[in-house]
Amino acid sequence: MIIREITADECRAVLERVNFGRLGCARDNQPYVVPIYFSYHAGYLYGFSTPGQKIEWMRSNPLVCLEVDEQTSHDRWVSVVVSGRFQELPDTPEFAAERTQAHAALHKRAAWWEYTSVPGAEWRRKAGPFASVFYRIHIDTVTGHRATPGASS
């Protein structure tokens, strides 16, 4: 297996193609990782969620990491790691354009809305009535690796 670093353009192509990844956030240096659906557009990753632990934690500390991978076999895969910053897109006139963009980007993806109930009933009880949260992640850095079958395996 040969593992090589891929370029930023190749990383972006993965983010455009794959709309599912694992989002890491942290509070008091305790990381928390959950699967999310997202949509990449012009340097931002757009997401949507009901209130829950990850939203609470990202509100208190906007530093996040998103890992996205595709595996064809044990020796043929690509993995991309984004470091970025969470930004909430509240339902106010100031963020109307960003929310429209978020909705348009996410709506292209099948079943994006299916996952909005994942955080669970307990968090919804704490958060009160159902309230959807739009957010985006500003990409600060992105790195990626690709493995292909080869002599070194």
Added chain:
Amino acid sequence: MIIREITADECRAVLERVNFGRLGCARDNQPYVVPIYFSYHAGYLYGFSTPGQKIEWMRSNPLVCLEVDEQTSHDRWVSVVVSGRFQELPDTPEFAAERTQAHAALHKRAAWWEYTSVPGAEWRRKAGPFASVFYRIHIDTVTGHRATPGASS
């Protein structure tokens, strides 16, 4: 789609069955998420790596999170989230039994050794000569959710 919380026993069954997940660590509240292979045994997750960013970060802050999921379709999946603490298993007599356990646990899994070169050449240059790192993660808490097709989809 109906999403329900699963029991700790059901979570452990997932960890025993699935040997691949996404590990989150954090430094200065910046999370970092990477795919890892692991093996579950008696309350610990065993892993193996070459030196690299995740090892450096876990040495400086042992608080970690591991997310493991299985997806059959968009409305049939299980996801387990572990919060735990990294413990290195150095090559000393004191840790001989734990390293033997780690090696035995990992060796059961096909291709576990294939992924030890993932961290990349840059980190190996910084770390000096090749040195494998055995570690385990003590599970502090584990939670999980299972989705099945249902009326609420």
